[in-house]
Structure formats: C-alpha cells, structure tokens
Amino acid sequence: MSLSLQSRSLSFKTFFMWILISIYQGGVIMYGALLLFDEEFIHIVAITFTSLILTELLMVALTIRTWHKLMILAELASLGIYIASLAVLREYFDASFLKTWAFVWRVVVITLVSCLPLYILKYLRRKYAPPSYSKLQK
Secondary structure: OOEEEOOEEEOHHHHHHHHHHHHHHHHHHHHHHHHHOOOOHHHHHHHHHHHHHHHHHHHHHHHOOOOOHHHHHHHHHHHHHHHHHHHHOOOOOOHHHHOOHHHHHHHHHHHHHHHHHHHHHHHHHHHHOOOHHHHHHO
C-alpha cells in the first residue's frame, strides 16, 4: 500500500525510515540537552526547543534538491516565527542565557550530532548505491 503525491510514493519503508530518523533526532536532542544542561529546567527547554527548530530547518534544507523562492521564504519565515516565539514565551526562556556562548555552542553541538550523521549516511548511500533516476541523468 502506498500513497501517491506527484508520482512519488510513500511506502511503509519510507514512513518507518522517517519514524526511525525522528526517534534518533529526538533522542539526541533530549539526551544531549540533559547531558550538557544539568542545571535548571528552563535551560533544558531553551536548548531542546532551539535544537529541534534548527534541526528541522536544516533537514528540510538538506532534503530540497531544487530551491524555489517560496521555499527560501518558508525557511526564513519559520526561523522568524521561532525568534518571535522567544519574545512571546518569556516565562519558558531565560533571555540572558540565550545570549551566552554556552548556549550557542551547546545548540550547535546538539544540532550537528542530530543532523550530520544522517547527512553523511545519505551522502554515502547516494554515492555507492545511487537511485535509478540519477543513473539515467548521467
């Protein structure tokens, strides 16, 4: 059984692959935040929320093959909404902590650990077992 959207199939294999990737990324974000932020709960909320948003924006950006102006606008709008949410949800975020290097390097480490291995695997898979359409384009 598969759903078709613009001649692309969503098979059970693809769906479960997305589920496994999500579990991996969620685990990395949560455990990474707990390991790097053994301090107050408000810092764990800030790091996990920020890492989750950046991870998803990065994964979307790495998945897109052909960029369109609206895609760029959507990525930027998502980032803008995240930044606006920091101002609106002040009781959940420590604004002074968000401006520190301790916050920045921890967000970068967690985001890279959640995205980089998946991108490397995707790159290796395309290099050593390319999909049939890429073989035809050569």
